[in-house]
Amino acid sequence: MIKVAIIGYGNLGRGVERSLKQHKDMELVGVYTRRAPETVQTEGAQAFTMDQLKDKKGEIDVCILCGGSATDLPTQTPEWAHLFNTIDSFDTHAKIPEHFAKVDQVAKENQTTSIISTGWDPGLFSLNRLYAQSILPVGETNTFWGKGVSQGHSDALRRINGVADAVQYTVPNTDVIEKLKAGEQVNLTTRDKHFRECFVVLDDGANADKIREAIVSMPNYFAEYDTEVHFISQAELDQNHQAMPHGGTVLHTGTTHENTKQVIEYKLQLESNPEFTASVLVAYARACVRLAKEKQFGAYTVLDIAPKYLSDRTDEELRKELL
Amino acid sequence: MIKVAIIGYGNLGRGVERSLKQHKDMELVGVYTRRAPETVQTEGAQAFTMDQLKDKKGEIDVCILCGGSATDLPTQTPEWAHLFNTIDSFDTHAKIPEHFAKVDQVAKENQTTSIISTGWDPGLFSLNRLYAQSILPVGETNTFWGKGVSQGHSDALRRINGVADAVQYTVPNTDVIEKLKAGEQVNLTTRDKHFRECFVVLDDGANADKIREAIVSMPNYFAEYDTEVHFISQAELDQNHQAMPHGGTVLHTGTTHENTKQVIEYKLQLESNPEFTASVLVAYARACVRLAKEKQFGAYTVLDIAPKYLSDRTDEELRKELL
Structure with a gap:
């Protein structure tokens, strides 16, 4: 043992x-x-x-x-x-x-x-990037995260004045993933790959509009993304947003001879990160x-x-x- | 070098x-x-x-x-x-x-x-079975092949008297894959996991009905599967069925604590096998x-x-x- x-x-x-x-x-x-x-x-x-x-x-x-x-x-x-x-x-x-x-x-x-x-x-996704890039050196690797709870982004929400509690989900753009898998050439910006969904509990008397603006304009965390903010009660947050799901996809789209497309996809769907x-x-x-x-x-x-x-x-x- | x-x-x-x-x-x-x-x-x-x-x-x-x-x-x-x-x-x-x-x-x-x-x-799929089973020992691994050309099954078709040429595609049952990914308990038989699609060119004067029957009842190759047979011309076979696409999915559905579901999926979509x-x-x-x-x-x-x-x-x- x-x-x-x-x-x-x-x-x-x-x-x-x-x-x-x-x-x-x-x-x-x-x-x-x-x-x-x-x-x-x-x-x-x-x-x-x-x-x-x-x-x-x-x-x-x-x-x-x-x-x-x-x-x-x-x-x-x-x-x-x-x-x-x-x-x-x-x-x-x-x-x-x-x-x-x-x-x-x-x-x-x-x-x-x-x-x-x-x-x-890092870990299994790193492995999959390595295998895919070694096998199909002419190609492109994209990593998508989610749908899942990001602790770092949830913490950032909770640090805002007037926010009592919050959970943030990172949501991958599945349309983009499908386009890449179909072999389309896509020029991706940060905003194209993921969007962010926030469930926020306000302190009593807090101004929802101001807080929404503070969230969507926060640099590094939200400003570069399309961000949706939902204000909910603490009871609803406790009931529906306590699980820690996550996951993601490592997608490598390569070509072998001329334009022969080969797609390697590694995907995790995790109920508990x-x-x-x-x-x-x-x-x-x-x-x-x-x-x-x-x-x-x-x-x-x-x-x-x-x-x-x-x-x-x-x-x-x-x-x-x-x- | x-x-x-x-x-x-x-x-x-x-x-x-x-x-x-x-x-x-x-x-x-x-x-x-x-x-x-x-x-x-x-x-x-x-x-x-x-x-x-x-x-x-x-x-x-x-x-x-x-x-x-x-x-x-x-x-x-x-x-x-x-x-x-x-x-x-x-x-x-x-x-x-x-x-x-x-x-x-x-x-x-x-x-x-x-x-x-x-x-x-064997190869990349074997690796993925190993990683997945080592990480989530309480779970089940299923491998699905296709959609792709199976040389062995195409050869079996071509050996039938009256068949001039043929290509066989192995097609995975995507409904079953989605059910497994959703965490449903599915009892799978061979017939449930894949079906087989045959494109067959007949010799002059060959009897299509007899050949269809010979195909769908062939043990080990087709009898255990739902098999669709299309009779086409040599010209159509040459034009539309000369590529050698293949691929497949290794799907491991595991649970960690109690019934917390975790899904690991490795998928290849290959234009040239x-x-x-x-x-x-x-x-x-x-x-x-x-x-x-x-x-x-x-x-x-x-x-x-x-x-x-x-x-x-x-x-x-x-x-x-x-x-």
Whole structure:
């Protein structure tokens, strides 16, 4: 059995706990948290303090880091890679090279294995961009996200004065996707690819028109998009907008000889974004332990890892059952 | 530059020649054929006899074998793996373990690297089954093929007495695909997943009704499916049914916690099946050469190969551009 620890227990950590129950070769040995462990409501796992993790070297095969990319993972991953094999879902795109270098150094010095930036984007979408572009180098890759909840955009709405609560959905332009799949040449601007739908609960006495204007003109978040704003009650938000669906499409349209069109499409439709991301982390946790057993130490990403490492089946079984 | 040889020059070999022109780091050094070389109409490449290939050890980095799975590849791949790194698209599912074992032994003894059973199914579809099943172990994978030309079924039609020529399209049931994606529980029989559409040219004086009956009742090929037969002229067949489109979908519908549905879909829409298959072979030819340089000798399949090996970009570029 592969012994797994969860570091940090929010939606993602809970997703990892749930995913581990679906894998027969893995067991959860504990949740490690900065909070008082007795206040953490897990679904069965024991919770411990971060300090207690330090004494567990040799007892844990891999730690799945479930903190955030903004402030947790940049320090936590290098810190815990001193002692353990680790997986994280670091997704601040511009800082991935720096994060990789830092973790790689620690992991190599301490003979541990760390897989960073795992999940679906970065992660499975990155893989699909790589496969498609390598196979059809004359072509174009477009990524569409949604329909799904964007935490960053929802947070941006909630920071506006007069907004009590809000949820933002990123919605892909399916007409554009169909045109691309049909082989049409489309010049795409940011506005063409996605639109944004906001469900906003106002504070008492807030001015709806002013807030709508503040939203649709907000640079970087909404100004570059067509944005629809719906004002609803807190009760309606609580009832209809608490799920965390997401998904998206990586669409590669290439040509081989002359104008022979070839389309590769990879699409995810997720009823729970954190549970799916957690499921990807768990499969790569297995890969991480296998790499470490082969003494392949250092930092890796999904691009470096042979697909078979994700499976609990033998090479013979995989060839027989999947090829 | 990676020096590539093509062994066998039919539709697939021509596809490889075309694909190689799209890759800046690879060059085609020759086409090797059992025919008289001067009778082979390439698109620029020089043609040579198979005998001439034997003297080229050390001058060719990888041979792409473009013969058929029935009789060519079972002997050709082990034969050429004595001297060269090789790629093939061996797709007789039941014999893959045997083919793997034979090629693996030759390649290990002779310190060469061989990637077998490459293409899209087996190949990219196999990869996607593996990723999806590893990430969502509670779930179900269905593969749908088409709409596309099945050579095997077209051949079966042409063997019927009274049939002058024929093309068969495998057509997936898109209603079923949509139901599965919507999370419906569907009990699928063979008949539900695909239907078969036949375009048949009759010999003079042949009995259409009898031939229709012979087709729809043919076991293994058509009896288990709903089959539509259209009788057309040779001129119409030549004009409208000479292209070789194909494609298909690997659909994995899984659940994470309780009944939270997660759908992973991988879909190919190919205007030319042989050119796309050739493009996959070429990307894995690059991987083959890289594995051989690392002295990773023996037989491999797509399941064993880290995605980054398919690309001509550096690890740093891939992390920066794709993650």
